[in-house]
Amino acid sequence: MAQAADSARLVVGLTGGIGSGKTTVANAFGALGATLIDTDEIARALTAPDGEAMPRIAADFGPGFITQDGAMNRSAMRARVFSDPAAKKRLEDILHPMIRTACQTALQELAGPYALLIVPLLVETGHYLPWCQRVLVVDCDEATQLQRVMQRSGLSRTEALKIIASQATREARLAAADDVIDNSGSPLALPAQVSLLHQRYITAARNL
Structure with missing residues (x-):
């Protein structure tokens, strides 16, 4: 991790494309005790x-x-x-x-035992990657992403696609990931994935 952000704690960089569900996932980690730092x-x-x-x-x-x-x-x-x-x-x-x-x-x-550093453009800029011991990507297919962006923001299909195109590709984010949460389906599938990773991060933090 970069000297300017030196900490004895585990830092997990959380990212994902617009509409992937980063906030929902981050809040689930926060409910389990992770410290959230949201850019x-x-x-x-x-x-x-x-x-x-x-x-x-x-x-x-x-x-x-x-x-x-x-x-x-x-x-x-x-x-x-x-x-x-x-x-x-x-x-x-x-x-x-x-x-x-x-x-x-x-x-x-x-x-707390570890922090989630939430950076939507973590992969695109790379600025915060040296601060993170692990990178967690919230992933979903582009069709789901597009639908969520349009419903949430009231954007047209063209506007939503323009934003998606301005970000890293799904493949680039997954290539940078140490851990992945699949948020393509029901929100009911998230708690088990979050809980499993939370326990792994707690263990990793203790071993620093």
Whole structure:
């Protein structure tokens, strides 16, 4: 694990494509006692009203990307970064260092036996891979993924496919995985898979 995030605890990087069910799986681990460090949740806090990133976002992008209550206008920003790679990089340059710092702090303060570091683009960026002793991929087939994204977000098929295409392929994620949870079927199949891996992680954490 990278020195900046040094910890005596086990760190498991959790990832998966949009609509794969990362949040559901992460919450199941959390219910069993894992510490959850979610980069998306950190980003939401940074871009909420009075969030640490908001002054720079307002200065760099202007009032059209700020809601009336002072948060980042997520829909406007999403449309902008998908159509403008330079704007995407500017936003990443603001948010990513802040997210990494927050993750480092959380790992250094980790009290539980192990942490799930939840990074949707773990495979794509590779930035957090050196921090993780194991990589857990939440997997499902693309048809299921597409259906979930459309139902959850109200996106058109074209919009959902564009997001899916912007992420790593299913094959690339599975190639990077040490562990896989299959979430293609019923949610009833998840608890047994989560429980088994939780026990393995507890044992691995004790052996560090």
